[in-house]
Amino acid sequence: MTLTSAAPVRGLDPIEFDRLRAEVAEFVSGEGERWADRIEATGEVPEQLWTELRDRGFLALAAPVSHGGRGLSFPQWMDLMELFSRSHGSLRMIVHVVNGTWRAMDAFATEEQRRRFVLPSIAGALKVAFTLTEPAAGSGADIRSTVTRDGDHYLLTGTKHMITFGVRCDYWLVTARLAGSSGHEGTVALMVPRDAEGVTVEDTSDTLGVTGTDHARLTFDRAPVPVANRLGEEGQGLAVALGGFLTPSRISVAMSCVGLAVRAQELALDYARGRTTFGKPLTSRQAIGFMLAENEAEIEAARQLVKHAARQWEDGDPAAPKLSSMAKLIAVDMLGRVTDRALQVHGGSGYWKSSPIERVYRDARAQRFEEGTNEAQKSIVLRELLGRAEGVR
Incomplete structure (x- = not known):
């Protein structure tokens, strides 16, 4: 077949x-x-x-x-x-x-x-671990990891960090560039075996939240990678990383913000209904009720933007990259506000690890960095906005 x-x-x-x-x-x-x-x-x-x-x-x-x-x-x-x-x-x-x-x-x-x-x-x-982010560069055209051609192999040199599943994976999907190239030109995407020579793997899994997901810092010192493990052509490395993975992944992360916010809202509502002060449940207190109402409205607004971005990406809309950044930006800000209110509803009891909202609150903070910070998303949206404005003139 x-x-x-x-x-x-x-x-x-x-x-x-x-x-x-x-x-x-x-x-x-x-x-x-x-x-x-x-x-x-x-x-x-x-x-x-x-x-x-x-x-x-x-x-x-x-x-x-x-x-x-x-x-x-x-x-x-x-x-x-x-x-x-x-x-x-x-x-x-x-x-x-x-x-x-x-x-x-x-x-x-x-x-x-x-x-x-x-x-x-x-x-x-x-x-397979997606391997793009570097400690001394952004996650895009300024990547510094390099390869040089040596017969039927590339020799890979550089450092990657915050690589999810970078310790327990079988392959790293690494984005690097041909030595001497700049920008998108000369970038390559390589499937690097976990047991490749010249690779140092440091486990950096001790994080605030998302407990247990192994993260790694990877150092490549002229690590040999078969040319046959290159995805696409030379010059298409960032196309593999950005178009093939990051655009739909940002939409997925945005929806994960919605899902975690829903869980925070469920916990806050259950607690407010069950907690009694001065003979009345917390839900009878207007301040608490307004928090829950604001949460519900913001969750639904973010959900609909994420769904719109998902439909447009599947339909091949050229605006999908911008929409994915918009969805991630809006959803992650929403999640921060919702989880903060949800913790506030719980009062001091929510600060203890015995309370489920404590874990949700910690996990929520990680979303601000996953697949690019809010500042990175704003830069993408602004670039598209300015490009559209220039095109109208």
């Missing part, structure tokens, strides 16, 4: 999708919470969680049926991402990353590369 790059899909029929959505919701509120307790108690994500998510088919939801996936449309996948995001941050991170990295690879893969990397990743047989 000849494999080709995945074509856009329109997803499951509504009845089948409703069944799947109910299955995910049941898992998140039941087994997902038990996994959350275990992760928080141990500080680690056990391999058994990866196995369970794979066996349930949750790591292949967004991939097309032709590639062994469930064939969800992107808006359907975002509906499920909202549900997964109500669970532990590390659980959400696993399904988010695995259901996204295949896109970056698939769009540029040869048939052989699709067999070696894409299909095993979708099947859960390979873990």
Whole structure:
């Protein structure tokens, strides 16, 4: 059978999708919470969680049926991402990353590369870590990691950090540039084996929130990478990273903000209904009620922007990159306000680790950095805005 790059899909029929959505919701509120307790108690994500998510088919939801996936449309996948995001941050991170990295690879893969990397990743047989961010540069055209050609290998030199699953992965999907190049010109995307020579891996998993998701700092010292592991052509490295992964991933992160905000709102509402002061529940206090009302309005507004961005990306709208940054910017700011109000509703009791809102509050802060800071998103939106204005003149 000849494999080709995945074509856009329109997803499951509504009845089948409703069944799947109910299955995910049941898992998140039941087994997902038990996994959350275990992760928080141990500080680690056990391999058994990866196995369970794979066996349930949750790591292949967004991939097309032709590639062994469930064939969800992107808006359907975002509906499920909202549900997964109500669970532990590390659980959400696993399904988010695995259901996204295949896109970056698939769009540029040869048939052989699709067999070696894409299909095993979708099947859960390979873990691939997306590797772009550097400690001394932004996450774009100013990357400094370089490669030089040496026969049928590239020699990779540089440093990457804050790499999710960078410790336990099988391959790093690394974006670097040909030595001497600048800007987008000369960038390359390489599948670097985890056991490659000349690589130092430092575990940097001790984070404020999203406990247990291993993060790594990677140092490459003339690490040899086969030219056959290059995705696309020389000069297409950032196209692999930005178009193939970051645009839909930013939409996904925006929806994860919505899902976590919904969880914070649920916890705040339950607490306010059950907590009594001076003989009345907190929900009878106007100050508390207004907080909950503001939360509800902001969550729905962000949800609708994210859904719009998801539809436009699937339809190939050229404005999708701008919309993805807008959605991520709005959703992450919303999440900060909602979780802050939710913690305030709990009063002092919410500050203790025995309270579920405490974990949600910590996990929420990580979203400000994932797939680019708010400042990075504003720069993207401004660039598009100015470009449109110049085009009108």
